[in-house]
Amino acid sequence: xxxxxxxxxxxxxxxxxxxxxxxxxxxxxxxxxxxxxxxxxxxxxxxxxxxxxxxxxxxxxxxxxxxxxxxxxxxxxxxxxxxxxxxxxxxxxxxxxxxxxxxxxxx
Numbered sequence: 001x002x003x004x005x006x007x008x009x010x011x012x013x014x015x016x017x018x019x020x021x022x023x024x025x026x027x028x029x030x031x032x033x034x035x036x037x038x039x040x041x042x043x044x045x046x047x048x049x050x051x052x053x054x055x056x057x058x059x060x061x062x063x064x065x066x067x068x069x070x071x072x073x074x075x076x077x078x079x080x081x082x083x084x085x086x087x088x089x090x091x092x093x094x095x096x097x098x099x100x101x102x103x104x105x106x107x
Contacts, residue, residue: 001065010053010066018046 001009019026022045025038052058059067 003069006065006068010068013066014046014049014053015042017049018042018044021045 019042022038022040022042025041026035028034028038053062054068
């Protein structure tokens with residue numbers, strides 16, 4: 001299964017669990033103001049399930065089709081491998097001194 005399909009299935013499972021937890025509140029309320037607590041419960045449960053499913057220990061317990069792939073090698077590369085960028089602030093004092101010297105009238 002592709003990575004995008006796995007993410008879609010995981011999102012569907014998490015949302016379904018949230019809606020199942022809030023189903024009694026959603027069915028009982030007939031108006032929007034009475035269903036808002038149920039929607040809040042659904043969102044909270046789906047968020048909690050998402051966070052718990054992200055733990056490495058839980059990842060190992062999930063079936064293979066529901067696990068997320070490991071991080072790509074490029075994302076795990078150390079920061080030292082990226083080229084250093086020169087600090088523009090280091091050159092600022094010298095440039096400021098030159099511009100002030102150029103603006104002074106001759107004596």
